Amino acid sequence: MPLIREIINVLETAAPLRLQENYDNSGLTCGDSCRECTGAIVSLDLTPDVIKEAIADGINLIITHHPPIFKGLRQVVSGNAVSEMMIACIKNDISVYACHTNLDNVLPGVNREIAARLDLEQTRVLQPLSGTHRQLITYIPIDFFEKVRDTLFAAGAGAVGNYDECGFAITGEGTFRPLQGSDPFSGTLMVRQNEPEKRLEIIYPAHLENKLIQTLKGAHPYEEVAYSLYPMENKFSNLGAGIIGELAKPTTVQHFFEKVKAIFRTGVIKYSNTEKKEIQRVAICGGSGKSLTTSALRNNADLFLTADLGYHDFFSGEGQMIIADMGHFESEQFTSDLIARLITEKIPTFAVRKAASKTNPVNYFL
Numbered sequence: 001m002p003l004i005r006e007i008i009n010v011l012e013t014a015a016p017l018r019l020q021e022n023y024d025n026s027g028l029t030c031g032d033s034c035r036e037c038t039g040a041i042v043s044l045d046l047t048p049d050v051i052k053e054a055i056a057d058g059i060n061l062i063i064t065h066h067p068p069i070f071k072g073l074r075q076v077v078s079g080n081a082v083s084e085m086m087i088a089c090i091k092n093d094i095s096v097y098a099c100h101t102n103l104d105n106v107l108p109g110v111n112r113e114i115a116a117r118l119d120l121e122q123t124r125v126l127q128p129l130s131g132t133h134r135q136l137i138t139y140i141p142i143d144f145f146e147k148v149r150d151t152l153f154a155a156g157a158g159a160v161g162n163y164d165e166c167g168f169a170i171t172g173e174g175t176f177r178p179l180q181g182s183d184p185f186s187g188t189l190m191v192r193q194n195e196p197e198k199r200l201e202i203i204y205p206a207h208l209e210n211k212l213i214q215t216l217k218g219a220h221p222y223e224e225v226a227y228s229l230y231p232m233e234n235k236f237s238n239l240g241a242g243i244i245g246e247l248a249k250p251t252t253v254q255h256f257f258e259k260v261k262a263i264f265r266t267g268v269i270k271y272s273n274t275e276k277k278e279i280q281r282v283a284i285c286g287g288s289g290k291s292l293t294t295s296a297l298r299n300n301a302d303l304f305l306t307a308d309l310g311y312h313d314f315f316s317g318e319g320q321m322i323i324a325d326m327g328h329f330e331s332e333q334f335t336s337d338l339i340a341r342l343i344t345e346k347i348p349t350f351a352v353r354k355a356a357s358k359t360n361p362v363n364y365f366l
């Protein structure tokens with residue numbers, strides 16, 4: 001039986017917590033991750049019915065997309081719906097883990113689940129994040145260069161998009177003077193040593209920083225390892241919010257909406273006025289995506305499909321782009337499949353399943 005934290009590690013390898021938006025509250029909401037995991041239920045939301053399912057089946061981990069504690073909770077007392085759910089989970093030894101905007105902000109995440117079902121091709125992130133990567137520069141004696149670089153690669157440094165083992169090196173000469181009490185790699189105490197070295201430049205995902213520094217110090221032969229860490233503002237096409245891609249051929253708006261309704265079983269699609277009869281480039285953001293409207297326009301999307309739009313938001317396509325609301329739950333419903341799949345791919349024998357109860361709080365009266 002895996003520990004709860006082993007299940008969490010699988011999710012955070014695919015969707016590092018550091019990628020969550022600053023308003024978010026992804027991660028372990030309650031519980032003890034050091035316990036053995038008796039099974040997991042995946043649900044878009046935490047509801048009393050989902051908790052009942054977990055209790056009935058003896059399952060001690062509920063994984064949600066939406067964090068149940070989102071805007072802060074000042075007391076855990078009965079009489080408040082979120083508090084009562086937390087009390088029920090804690091009383092029954094159920095841990096709750098939320099995987100929210102960190103799963104939105106990876107390309108194989110929430111939005112690719114939607115795009116794949118609508119047969120979008122050439123998909124890329126709609127609004128890339130910056131600050132996700134940093135650069136490490138270090139100096140390695142020539143004979144140890146390959147070993148140290150390969151160890152850093154193996155620990156996750158040097159991966160960019162569809163490439164890994166990316167780095168740059170140049171040969172030079174380092175100097176140091178070992179003082180009393182030191183145990184130098186080479187040279188004599190109190191005499192300046194000139195040492196042939198290679199300077200290695202390598203980028204890495206910021207969330208791996210602590211691990212990489214430990215790895216570097218473990219593999220490097222010097223007592224005092226010289227290294228520098230630099231922030232980077234680069235944006236990478238596989239990290240960020242929303243997704244944009246192309247339909248294989250121009251399609252009528254009606255045909256596209258029929259497909260959305262059929263696949264996502266959405267009760268109604270609300271959409272803006274347009275002269276456009278056919279579309280090909282489609283931008284998508286599952287859940288509340290109106291903040292990405294400008295990015296969709298700038299990327300010349302014919303249609304932007306998202307949810308939670310208000311009256312005024314339907315003007316924001318500026319006559320050039322159709323903006324459509326497919327429903328929040330409907331757009332993100334396949335996120336549960338994605339989370340369950342991520343776990344099953346890594347731990348095939350683990351019992352993970354989607355919640356059986358309906359968690360969409362919205363009904364449509366037609």
Ligand SMILES: [Zn+2]
Pocket residue numbers: 066286287288328332
């Ligand atoms: Zn959502």
